[in-house]
Amino acid sequence: MRYVSCTLHWLDVAQPPHQQSCRPLISAKILLVCLQEWKFFDTARINVKGGDGGDGCVAFRREKGIAMGGPSGGNGSRGGSVILRCDEGLNTLATVRNKVHYKGEDGSNGQGKCRHAAAPRDLFVRVPPGTVIRDQDGVLCGEVTDHGEELVVAKGGRGGRGNLAFKTDRNNAPKFMEVGEKGSMRWLTLELKLVADVGLIGVPNAGKSTLLAAVSNAKPKIADYPFTTVIPNLGVWEESAEVGGSPKGLVLADIPGLLEGAHMGVGLGLAFLRHVQRCRVLVHVVNGDSPDPLGDFEAIQQELELFNIKLAGKPQVVVLNKVDLPHVAEKQAEIEAGLLAMMPHKRLMTISAAKRLHTSELMYRVLKLVQSLPEEEELFNGEDIRTLEPDDDDEDRGFQILSDPAYPGQWRVAGTRIERTARMTNWDYYEAIVRFQRIMDAMGVNQELLSAGAKKGDLIMIDEYDFDFSGDLKASSLLQQYLQDSGLQ
Numbered sequence: 375m376r377y378v379s380c381t382l383h384w385l386d387v388a389q390p391p392h393q394q395s396c397r398p399l400i401s402a403k404i405l406l407v408c409l410q411e412w413k414f415f416d417t418a419r420i421n422v423k424g425g426d427g428g429d430g431c432v433a434f435r436r437e438k439g440i441a442m443g444g445p446s447g448g449n450g451s452r453g454g455s456v457i458l459r460c461d462e463g464l465n466t467l468a469t470v471r472n473k474v475h476y477k478g479e480d481g482s483n484g485q486g487k488c489r490h491a492a493a494p495r496d497l498f499v500r501v502p503p504g505t506v507i508r509d510q511d512g513v514l515c516g517e518v519t520d521h522g523e524e525l526v527v528a529k530g531g532r533g534g535r536g537n538l539a540f541k542t543d544r545n546n547a548p549k550f551m552e553v554g555e556k557g558s559m560r561w562l563t564l565e566l567k568l569v570a571d572v573g574l575i576g577v578p579n580a581g582k583s584t585l586l587a588a589v590s591n592a593k594p595k596i597a598d599y600p601f602t603t604v605i606p607n608l609g610v611w612e613e614s615a616e617v618g619g620s621p622k623g624l625v626l627a628d629i630p631g632l633l634e635g636a637h638m639g640v641g642l643g644l645a646f647l648r649h650v651q652r653c654r655v656l657v658h659v660v661n662g663d664s665p666d667p668l669g670d671f672e673a674i675q676q677e678l679e680l681f682n683i684k685l686a687g688k689p690q691v692v693v694l695n696k697v698d699l700p701h702v703a704e705k706q707a708e709i710e711a712g713l714l715a716m717m718p719h720k721r722l723m724t725i726s727a728a729k730r731l732h733t734s735e736l737m738y739r740v741l742k743l744v745q746s747l748p749e750e751e752e753l754f755n756g757e758d759i760r761t762l763e764p765d766d767d768d769e770d771r772g773f774q775i776l777s778d779p780a781y782p783g784q785w786r787v788a789g790t791r792i793e794r795t796a797r798m799t800n801w802d803y804y805e806a807i808v809r810f811q812r813i814m815d816a817m818g819v820n821q822e823l824l825s826a827g828a829k830k831g832d833l834i835m836i837d838e839y840d841f842d843f844s845g846d847l848k849a850s851s852l853l854q855q856y857l858q859d860s861g862l863q
């Protein structure tokens with residue numbers, strides 16, 4: 375339904391009665407098809423899951439002539455991670471559009487005879503430059519802009535250690551191992567923003583694609599009906615070598631024409647306004663041949679403001695186009711005066727994109743403007759970035775005791791290290807449980823629980839495991855209870 379209403383609006387608003395012909399009907403069909411396509415090219419929602427780590431192995435060396443050969447269980451390998459990798463050969467999210475689930479390979483289990491498992495390869499997902507990554511709550515998690523740049527979006531789980539790894543002087547025949555950690559899993563939204571210096575904006579038919587073709591190497595489709603451009607075109611303009619020094623270039627993005635209501639999704643606009651957010655300068659092309667060039671200008675300006683006030687405040691050059699047409703040349707002075715009165719910055723030029731009149735001067739002016747801007751624009755407008763997969767070295771060794779007054783007698787011990795240790799403990803092995811208890815004691819968890827007011831019999835929750843608190847500080851307070859409950863002692 376959305377497509378139908380968009381199209382109707384466009385036919386009503388964008389096509390002045392005197393320009394109507396059979397052409398718009400043809401492009402309406404194209405529009406219907408492309409709108410559907412674009413919804414996916416522009417953003418993609420994917421599920422990423424790191425592979426699970428392999429389990430460690432419990433084994434002892436048994437060889438003829440060697441008594442009590444000692445532990446020989448190897449480590450399980452880590453699971454493969456899912457990594458986004460920026461590829462400059464791509465310019466849409468089409469590659470990720472067709473697939474929703476990306477899962478890293480699981481690690482393998484360790485084996486006897488001290489054989490550690492080999493880690494699987496990571497899964498790389500290619501995305502175009504300018505891909506912005508958000509988590510399922512819309513919180514920004516990062517962006518890739520340079521070719522080869524990588525972002526780990528789902529880490530594979532750690533491999534569990536085999537009993538060989540736990541051999542110490544005090545315990546030279548450990549009979550337990552760790553289980554592999556599960557890989558992390560999350561939903562992500564990918565959003566493509568084109569990385570261009572200059573964004574060409576304006577109403578449909580203003581001549582944006584003609585201007586791009588005039589000044590760059592791009593060969594966009596140009597035609598005398600609105601919405602000729604349905605997918606942004608990128609082109610590179612290069613300063614001519616005669617100027618001396620190394621020639622500078624500008625990347626230009628030509629996007630589909632904007633309509634009134636674009637900020638709400640009318641026409642093709644909304645998806646593309648997102649793209650121009652990253653441009654450093656906007657070139658606003660005004661169609662001199664339009665029945666109301668000043669009205670067009672105002673409408674577009676308003677759409678920018680309604681979409682995002684920062685976008686509207688971007689440095690702009692306004693370009694009055696099609697001055698080669700005699701009836702436009704006649705009104706030129708009048709339109710220019712009208713535009714200048716509405717522009718706070720007064721950067722106005724009059725050109726003919728089709729005849730390449732003043733187009734080169736325009737590009738030098740734009741280049742000067744870009745060069746005058748501070749080096750790097752503030753990324754993401756100060757939005758907080760959430761690190762999806764912190765480095766292992768940053769593992770938080772602290773913990774927190776949490777309780778809710780609504781549930782007296784229940785305590786949650788939260789902390790990266792303690793939770794991971796609980797997940798990787800194999801509760802089937804007595805020695806593994808003893809080890810877990812030792813770690814709890816060494817970290818001071820029991821002491822903290824007592825200080826916080828925990829009593830004998832209270833419920834202690836760590837990750838997905840529940841324990842009863844035995845209420846004393848003896849080395850095995852939680853353990854004794856657990857062992858009794860599970861019939862191990």
Ligand SMILES: Nc1nc2c(ncn2[C@@H]2O[C@H](COP(=O)(O)OP(=O)(O)OP(=O)(O)O)[C@@H](O)[C@H]2O)c(=O)[nH]1
Pocket residue numbers: 576577578579580581582583584585595596597598599600601602603604629630631632695696697698699725726727728729
């Ligand atoms: N006479 C004249 N015609 C022009 C000029 N610039 C563009 N045109 C014509 O205007 C029509 C629209 O040009 P496009 O470049 O496709 O316009 P656009 O702004 O890219 O349009 P959309 O992609 O639909 O948003 C085409 O027929 C062009 O030949 C110009 O300077 N003079």
Ligand SMILES: [Mg+2]
Pocket residue numbers: 582583584595602603628629630631
């Ligand atoms: Mg165009």
